[in-house]
Amino acid sequence: MDIIPAIDILDGRCVRLYQGDYDKSEVFGDDPLEIAQRWYNQGAKRLHVVDLDGAKEGEPKNLKVIEAIARSIPMHVQVGGGLRDRQSIMSIFAAGVSRVIVGTIAVEQPQLVADICAEFPGQVxxxxxxxxxxxxxxxxxxxxxxxxxxxxxxxxxxxVAGIIYTDIHRDGTMQGPNLEALRSLAEVVSVPVIASGGISSVTDLLSLLALESLGVNAAILGKALYTGDVDLHEAIKAVGNGRLQDVPPDIGSAIA
Structure with missing residues (x-):
């Protein structure tokens, strides 16, 4: 199972929200790039980045820091938040990101999702x-x-190449993932499912392994990493896969 650390960016800083409430944010660092480097040093092969300002405003707002992460740290980066038109999605790909995550347009503009999937197979x-x-x-x-x-x-x-499922009521609560909802979703799709929300311990990660045969093949870790309840290196040792070798060829190039 892939273990994917999360970096949520709000006002240029790394934060965690409680159940998605912008008024209940906790700052865990002023430099998302430094934090991304920390997770890489501990063995992460992929990073989950959410532009919270973008999600709120409807267009990417932290593109520079996202590009800095994607271009300077040798791991795959997936990004969501505010990607509600083709131009925004193209700007994220141009920043060196390997996956985009679409949410609102999946409901409101499904044909746009189909078009982007056809243009970027395996990356949406x-x-x-x-x-x-x-x-x-x-x-x-x-x-x-x-x-x-x-x-x-x-x-x-x-x-789409996969589904990232977040139970909002669990997100940031450290109460464990919603296994029942994940199972119900994984049973009706044929693509990989990434679990997100509420994961608070290696025990929670081990419980997700029971769903791996259904296609739940990755888990996003957020608050538990920042509070120290989960050690990323130990979590990867317990349930994780080895580091990817096929990092994008332009990783490490200078940022203009």
């Missing part, structure tokens, strides 16, 4: 963030009536 993931099984959009600030499992099936048919 659907971020499905749910409250009580229903999808939230626009930086988790709006609730829809779309059922998470239904959206996952639709996005799979449109060509």
């Amino acid at each position: 993931f659907a971020g499905i963030d749910a409250r009580n099984g229903k999808v939230a959009t626009r930086g988790w600030m709006e609730n829809s009536e779309v059922i998470a499992t239904n959206l996952a099936q639709r996005m799979t048919a449109f060509g």
Whole structure:
């Protein structure tokens, strides 16, 4: 199972939100690039970056720091937050990111998702963030009536390479992942599923291994890493895969 550390960027700093609430943010570092280097040094092969300002405003707002991370640290970077039109998605790819994560447009502009998937096969993931099984959009600030499992099936048919599923009620709470919801979603799609939200211990990661046969092949770690409840190096030793060797060829190049 891949263990993917998360960096959520708000006002240029690394923060964690509680259940997606912007008014309940906790700052864990002023330099996201330094933190990305820390996770790389501890064995991470991929980094999950969320532009929280972008998610709130509807367009990327932390592009410079995202590019700095993607160009200077030799690991794969996946980015979400505010990617609601083709131009925004292209700007993220141009920054050296290997995967984009689309959320709101999966609900509002599904044809755009299909078009981007066709143009960038294997590089587009659907971020499905749910409250009580229903999808939230626009930086988790709006609730829809779309059922998470239904959206996952639709996005799979449109060509996404995988699903990142976040239970918003668990996110930042350290209460453990929603195994039942993850199982229900993984059972109806044929693409990999990445678990996110609530993971607080290596025990939680081991519980996710029971779902690996269904396609839950990665887990995103956030607050537990920053509080020290989970040691990344030890977590990778316990359940993780080795570091990827196929890093993008332009990694390490100077940033203009």
